[in-house]
Amino acid sequence: MFQSLPRTLAALGLLTAVLFGAPTARAADPIKIGIALSMTGNLADSAGHYRKAIELWRDMINQKGGLLGRPVELVLYDERSDPATAARLYERLITVDKVDLLIAPWGSASTATSSAVAEKHKRLLINAGGASEKVQERGFRYTVQTAAPISAYVEGIAPLMAKYKYDSMVMVSRDFNAARDMSAALEKIAKEKNIKILNSEYFPAGSTDFSSNIAKGRQLGPDVWVSLAYPNEAIELVRQFRATNYLPKVFISNGVSQEDFLKAAGKDGEYAIGMSLYEPVMKTKGNAEFAKAFVAKYGYEPGYFAGFGYAGATVLAEVVTKTGSLDQDKLRAELDTYETDTVLGHHKIEPKTGLQVGVKGLLIQVRNGKREIIWPTEFKTIDEVLPLPAWEQRS
Amino acid sequence: MKAPLLIALFALLLAVVPLFGGDYVLAFCVQLLVFVSLAYSWNLIGGYAGYTHFGQVTFFGLGAYVGALLMQSGVHWLLAAAAAALSGLLVALPLGGVMLRLRGPFFAIGMYGMARVFDSLALGLDDITQGGTGLYLTPLGNLYGIYAALAVIAVVMLIATYRLDNSRFGLQLLAIREDEQAAEAMGIRTARLKIAAFAASAIAPGAVGSLYATYLSYIDPSTAFGSMTELTTIAMVLLGGLGTVFGPLIGAVLMSVVNEFLWSRFPELYLGLVGCIILAAVLFMPRGIASFVVKRGWRGLPVPREHLRRIALRARGAVPHV
Amino acid sequence: MPVWELLVGGILLGGLYALMACGLNLIFGVMGVINFAHGDFLAVAALITVSLVVGLGLPFIVAVVVVPLLLAAFGYVFQAVILRRIANGPVIMSVLATFAVSTIIVNGAILVWGGSYRGLPGVLGGSVELFGLHLSESRLVAFVVAMTGSLGVWWFLRRTRFGRAIRSVAQAPELATISGISIDRVRNVTFALGAGMAGLGGVLMAPTFAADPQLGSRFLIKAFAVIIVGGMGSYPGAMAGALLLGVLEVFGSYWFGPTIGSALLFLVMLATLLVRPQGLFGIGLRT
């Protein structure tokens, strides 16, 4: 076997080149933006909307002549909803593909691991898809949040409850980092506003049955039921509410604010309230154009998963244009004080942590199979119907 | 004499990688070495003792959490890894005593359930583990330390397997795999040996889990107890050759390389393509690549006691009555 | 404590578990093949159902008939082309093969349906009132089908000529061969039957769950727990096991929270394996 050593080595070299070499040749010297996000695994669905918006953004900016006069190219990988794979792929994006800019994966867990990689390489990472505050609180200089922080998700709840003099709630959420952040935030609000939290529970990812939660809800009789969950869980919750003829006065979940919910829950999803951070009807900067293009390309209205992706890319492009450079430190310095308006609303970060503080939350209600904004008043498109009409009173 | 040479070559290769590879190559090798160590560990109990199971992530996840918690309270990551290895051993001993009473598919499924129980514990004991939030750690500056630690573990596992393969203990384990009752009748203390092999197979996963947490600087239940980690490990061992010295290494390297190649080029198809490759291997090389190559007369790969191995790998249910 | 509501909720959940386990019980319990793709059979069946009913506008009942047949055909081919060739190998080989097929199915389903969640709005979505309790229509149907289906298969295995052939192939394949039974054919048909039952399960779960290509892995281990607790290959046992686990999960979740509640399922499975490996109820077909 040693006679063939040179040949083996040559083959190994070739293999290494094939494996670790950049997969695409350079064309017209584009600006490369690297993203690894879930195409498979339990976040594949939500990450899909995020990805579509970013791909749409690329098409739109390229139509307008690109960024700094160069075309934009995305380098996309599947991180399989696995934080470890995400970390490795960002390592790859930075060192092998040598991308110019980075946008974070979808979901807080993968953002947590990939932000550590970006930090190590002193590369700016636009956290466009991770809501958890923990990710930002680690004090990583190069991770800047454009996604809405948890506080934005929950801020509409207290005013709504005050308006109807509702004073009790239960929280039933999927057990993941953002949900736990949200519970903490809600508990704080509840303390200030004298809201009784009757029960706070987490279910593991992959749960499909909510019989016990519903039984408990029926027993405790909360005014408001809050779930930080993904669309499938929101769908299954309202279906099971309906099937067991249970209904809280208000049902609020971020999972409601997605197209999947509207389609899959059908009539059962009517009147459900969604925490949202973005709606296509919002009169925010560039939103009309984005929403129109999104519907034209994908055939459905973008939800906030998509809005996050578009807003992140927008902020990134703006600072690049403003500084006229791809220098990571310059970009990061600019972001310290950079404020702008995106489809999500106002963008502003806390310079020390990179935490997003500009984006505000919305509440929407499903009406006639469409999402209508009910809070805050300046964006309102419809008056809410509360308490939720009982199942038997619906046609 | 060839096996030690191959091991030395492998060690040498590991030593030179950091000199030439960039950060990504290193990150790739970290992942690869994690799987090499897991594959060798699984091979001990699944390959040699014939107790195949789907619960190795129990120890991997346990190690990740033990290590992460220690590191959070200020323990050096190397010490944390050592403690995590110990935790794997300590949990595996009583667990083995109980679970190894099960046989065949029952042991396999039972251990899968055990991993899910630990997964639930990681979520449920949120006072300690922070539940679904996960544990955040301070990242290490570079990967060299972790890489070196993992490389040492991988080489130690390889050498240990080689020694085992040529030892009385290894022979006794093969006897258990072949026919446990007969082995017992021959005076082999099967229960003790099985538990020893099971416990030994839990040490490296514990350490590797902790190192993985260090590498990611973050751990949450779904990463620590991921079913994909489990199944990928098993697929590697089977692909390479169950109960062989070089099988797990060949399987791990090959699958990692193929994986890497496929998912950067066919992100939308790679999962299915990997499935096709595994399927093809099962159908055409059911004894793994190591045995396949040996059978084709490639003498570079040493396999001692070949005849015995062939009998042992024979299909179940076709035990001769001659 | 709303004992009755929890109990009924648990029993109906048990019905869904029985439905998940129905086909697996034939494939694992009778044939001894650990079919890692079983959950994906269920998921694909649910997705096809959504496509037929929502996409093509066909009545639900069409899906009830067509989807199980499709899955059965797939199962037959899968067994005849792939599993048959490794039938005499170690159990772990069939695990690996079915695992591989599982990834192929999931990937294929993502290509066909995309990653998004789909549902069947309007089909069996309502509730039925019984003694002041509100029962889910879809789960009630699933429960009834699971129970009658299980009893039907049980009768089929015990009382018919082909059922006996299946049992003999399971217990002593050599004996079956010398009795003039083609093991290959029996296994093909059994696997097709099991896959067909998974298909029926998937159809009936479509109105309850939001279906997506990766739904399968959530169901798989629960289905295994059911047949292990109930006793391998024993249909009355699996029914009882499913109900027990459903009730246990609901009560456990109520008392200790959903995380521990679903972990109870695995703990009971482990305890059963260790203390009464033949299952809590009666004797399986393979002991």
Added chain:
Amino acid sequence: MQPDIPAAPSAPPVLELQQLRTGYGDVPVVQGVDMRFAAGRMTAIIGSNGAGKSTVIKAAAGLLKVWSGRVLAAGADITREPGHRRLARGIAYVPQGRIVLPEMTVRENLELGGYPLGSDRRRVKAAIERLVVLFPVLGDRMAQLAGNMSGGEQQMLAIARALMTDPATVILDEPSLGLSPKFVDIVFTKLQELSAAGLTVIVVEQKASKILEIAQHGYVMHTGRVLFEGSGADLLADEQVKRVFLGEMPDALAASATAEG
């Protein structure tokens, strides 16, 4: 003491093995065996443990893949024919070891043996009635679980089950294994009866001298090969066979016998 029934020279034997080689996995066990089983005759295959006796008949019964050589049934090549078609050719097989389905009743076990009769209940019933006459012990135990019967009764059931389709040939693998001496005699007497009634019987046996007393023809196997062949009486009388295979014999002697043979 047996009437010699010479096979008609023109008719091919009911079963014939030509240069048969087979084994398990990669391990060869049977290394080129020729055997002819003439119609109506009882043939015994004897030999020491590990000689390949059971393996030969397993291959003949289609339960083991034949590596090379041929298996002929009444002249037709059935080497590649799957095992479950043997019954249709009138060849039944009684395996050794776990020989009945313990969780099924005696009747169900018999019905299983009658599987090729189809779903016609009357034919199955008639076959069972015929066998109850032959094996009266089964008559009153129809509803009993087979696993609850004694070893001897289970062996009777196994033989009866093999005869459900009324085959012309029956192959038995060590029917006396693990039985009390009383039952061994009963089983052998039963075999003799069946043979006398015209059934072709092929039987592998450890209890060599006993079976050679009732068999018309015999093969002596050692290490995968046929060492001797002859009529039962001849083999019984052969000094070498007697010395090596009919008494307790050390391996060394067998080796010398191999060398001489």
